[in-house]
Amino acid sequence: MQLSIARSVVFLLSVLAFAGWMSAALAQKEDVRQNADIPVQDIEIWLDGLLPFAIRQAKIAGAVVVVVDRDGIVLQKGYGFADWEASAPVLPDETLFRPGSISKLFTATAVMQQVEQGKLDLDADINTYLDFSIPPFEGQPVTMRQLLTHTPGFEEALRYLFTDEPMALEEYVKRSLPARVFAPGTTPAYSNYGSALAGYVVERVSGMPFEIYIAQNIFAPLGMTRSTFAQPLPNELVPAMSGRYATVGQFSLPFEFIPASPAGGLSATGADMGRFMIAHLNEGRGVLRAETTQAMQTYQAPGIDGLSRMALGFYEKRVQGRRAIGHGGDTQGFHSDLTIFPDDGVGLYVSLNSSGAGGQTFGIRHHLLTGFAERFLPSTDAEDIQSGVDATTAQSHAELVAGSYVSSRGSFTNFLSLAGFLGQAQVGALPDGGLHFPMLDGLGIGAFDWVEIAPFVWEDHNTGHWIAAEVIDGKVVRLSTDLFSPFTVLMPVGPMRDAALWLPVIAAALLIIFMQALLWPVRRLIRARLGGALSLEGGHLMAYRATGILSWGVVLNVLGWVIFVVLVSANPTLLGGGLDGLLQTLRLALPLAAIGLAIAAGAHLIWSFGQRRSWLAHLGRLSLFLSAILLIFLIASHHLYGFDLRF
Numbered sequence: 202m203q204l205s206i207a208r209s210v211v212f213l214l215s216v217l218a219f220a221g222w223m224s225a226a227l228a229q230k231e232d233v234r235q236n237a238d239i240p241v242q243d244i245e246i247w248l249d250g251l252l253p254f255a256i257r258q259a260k261i262a263g264a265v266v267v268v269v270d271r272d273g274i275v276l277q278k279g280y281g282f283a284d285w286e287a288s289a290p291v292l293p294d295e296t297l298f299r300p301g302s303i304s305k306l307f308t309a310t311a312v313m314q315q316v317e318q319g320k321l322d323l324d325a326d327i328n329t330y331l332d333f334s335i336p337p338f339e340g341q342p343v344t345m346r347q348l349l350t351h352t353p354g355f356e357e358a359l360r361y362l363f364t365d366e367p368m369a370l371e372e373y374v375k376r377s378l379p380a381r382v383f384a385p386g387t388t389p390a391y392s393n394y395g396s397a398l399a400g401y402v403v404e405r406v407s408g409m410p411f412e413i414y415i416a417q418n419i420f421a422p423l424g425m426t427r428s429t430f431a432q433p434l435p436n437e438l439v440p441a442m443s444g445r446y447a448t449v450g451q452f453s454l455p456f457e458f459i460p461a462s463p464a465g466g467l468s469a470t471g472a473d474m475g476r477f478m479i480a481h482l483n484e485g486r487g488v489l490r491a492e493t494t495q496a497m498q499t500y501q502a503p504g505i506d507g508l509s510r511m512a513l514g515f516y517e518k519r520v521q522g523r524r525a526i527g528h529g530g531d532t533q534g535f536h537s538d539l540t541i542f543p544d545d546g547v548g549l550y551v552s553l554n555s556s557g558a559g560g561q562t563f564g565i566r567h568h569l570l571t572g573f574a575e576r577f578l579p580s581t582d583a584e585d586i587q588s589g590v591d592a593t594t595a596q597s598h599a600e601l602v603a604g605s606y607v608s609s610r611g612s613f614t615n616f617l618s619l620a621g622f623l624g625q626a627q628v629g630a631l632p633d634g635g636l637h638f639p640m641l642d643g644l645g646i647g648a649f650d651w652v653e654i655a656p657f658v659w660e661d662h663n664t665g666h667w668i669a670a671e672v673i674d675g676k677v678v679r680l681s682t683d684l685f686s687p688f689t690v691l692m693p694v695g696p697m698r699d700a701a702l703w704l705p706v707i708a709a710a711l712l713i714i715f716m717q718a719l720l721w722p723v724r725r726l727i728r729a730r731l732g733g734a735l736s737l738e739g740g741h742l743m744a745y746r747a748t749g750i751l752s753w754g755v756v757l758n759v760l761g762w763v764i765f766v767v768l769v770s771a772n773p774t775l776l777g778g779g780l781d782g783l784l785q786t787l788r789l790a791l792p793l794a795a796i797g798l799a800i801a802a803g804a805h806l807i808w809s810f811g812q813r814r815s816w817l818a819h820l821g822r823l824s825l826f827l828s829a830i831l832l833i834f835l836i837a838s839h840h841l842y843g844f845d846l847r848f
Contacts, residue, residue, distance in 0.1 A: 260449040299467065311403045350502035717825055799832075
């Protein structure tokens with residue numbers, strides 16, 4: 202009898218313990234409210250079947266996912282590890298991730314608060330609010346509306362994108378002012394500097410540091426108690442910061458300092474990001490008026506007809522036929538995406554704490570978003586586009602669009618323009634009138650099949666994404682895809698800047714110079730071995746020797762540039778000053794070596810015509826001279842010279 206009573210007591214205690222565990226588990230999934238309109242259990246089962254496999258395959262340490270609707274957090278869950286070495290799990294309401302450029306949504310919200318208070322005018326000259334000057338471009342100033350929509354016309358600014366130590370926002374915006382290369386309000390060109398400048402204006406008109414303003418006016422009203430723009434982190438949040446990894450198995454990388462803090466400096470938990478989404482799903486409740494939020498979410502900046510565009514801070518997305526708005530974010534280790542569906546009243550946030558193997562982070566986020574929309578949101582009627590175009594027209598349109606393109610997001614007035622040249626996008630025409638766009642194949646989404654569905658609009662029937670071109674007077678002016686059209690367009694390049702035409706020629710020129718450098722000592726050794734002597738004298742002899750020495754100068758400088766690129770690719774913070782000595786040396790030495798080689802090779806060629814030499818010998822010397830001239834053209838056209846350190 203006593204044993205039966207004891208067993209009953211143990212059973213009762215077990216039931217109570219299990220009930221308590223379930224209650225705690227449910228509490229962790231919220232705030233997590235009950236009776237959600239979308240099936241919480243189904244979402245969790247779906248995520249559990251997708252994300253653990255995806256991050257394991259991509260060698261990603263950990264991830265956090267949050268699903269919300271207008272009434273609250275529907276589901277929040279961590280996967281994998283925040284600290285791989287210590288096997289510490291990701292906790293959605295405790296672990297801090299770095300959402301990168303999603304920070305821009307908080308900056309835009311802060312700007313709109315100042316607009317509500319009458320302290321900012323979206324269309325006023327931004328110099329009205331600054332203590333330094335942004336020069337006009339084509340007589341036009343920059344406005345806040347342009348900053349929020351990536352249309353002020355700035356080129357890319359990379360020098361202080363990441364640093365080893367903190368840098369004040371004021372110092373950043375004054376030291377990093379990039380050139381303006383597009384007419385304001387006309388060309389989407391993603392700009393971290395522009396968003397940082399918007400944050401600095403908030404700082405100026407509010408009279409308080411940007412990170413404190415956000416903490417008091419956005420985080421506090423929304424209950425975002427574990428979020429901060431402070432760099433370094435406040436002491437109490439340091440233990441909660443997730444590690445960031447290249448791939449699983451490697452040591453965690455140090456905390457990233459992002460001087461353009463309003464553009465990418467946020468640290469936040471998944472749960473807090475959910476609270477921000479809920480506010481914007483509820484017409485800005487707690488931080489903005491309804492009419493301000495509506496204007497912020499529905500504005501459409503200039504772009505290509507038919508494709509998604511920038512709202513104010515948010516950018517549009519087309520997801521399974523629905524209009525969504527949101528923002529992505531990528532730092533050196535964290536890769537995130539925030540999307541809300543205003544018409545459906547639902548939001549989704551995901552963040553990964555590793556770059557992973559094979560660049561799969563974009564594909565994981567893309568498939569998570571499209572899979573979620575397809576599976577859990579109400580179906581919508583297919584968009585009534587057009588039935589398509591006839592085969593002959595499709596073929597002519599594809600051939601017109603085919604060619605090389607440079608991204609509007611890039612550098613144009615400094616040495617980094619070479620990266621844009623080397624990374625030009627190639628678009629090809631297929632025999633059936635479709636397009637081949639190799640650059641998009643590397644995004645990890647899958648194979649694309651671009652078919653023209655309307656004049657100069659192509660759709661991939663596998664994903665529903667679009668490509669569209671703007672054509673004026675029978676010429677392509679720009680082209681983009683809804684994968685990045687709100688903030689980046691591709692512009693056709695002329696024959697003189699077409700990498701497809703010139704890269705083989707440049708490669709051949711460098712090969713000729715490299716061969717001259719190698720053959721010069723080889724010939725000297727052969728002559729010494731055979732007891733021969735050069736039949737050159739005076740200035741001709743000096744020119745010949747100079748071609749060898751200067752060819753080696755070119756070779757060593759090209760190798761120096763390769764080393765520079767490898768080092769910066771491994772550690773972008775080095776652009777902040779760690780390699781200034783090497784950079785300045787290369788920008789001085791390479792032009793001098795190339796110009797000297799052209800002079801020496803030209804003199805050697807001219808003197809050679811006075812001697813009896815074979816046509817093959819003359820051709821070789823002419824090739825060396827032309828190679829040096831081509832190298833000078835490359836140096837001049839891509840600014841591989843000078844001492845300006847603003848890039």
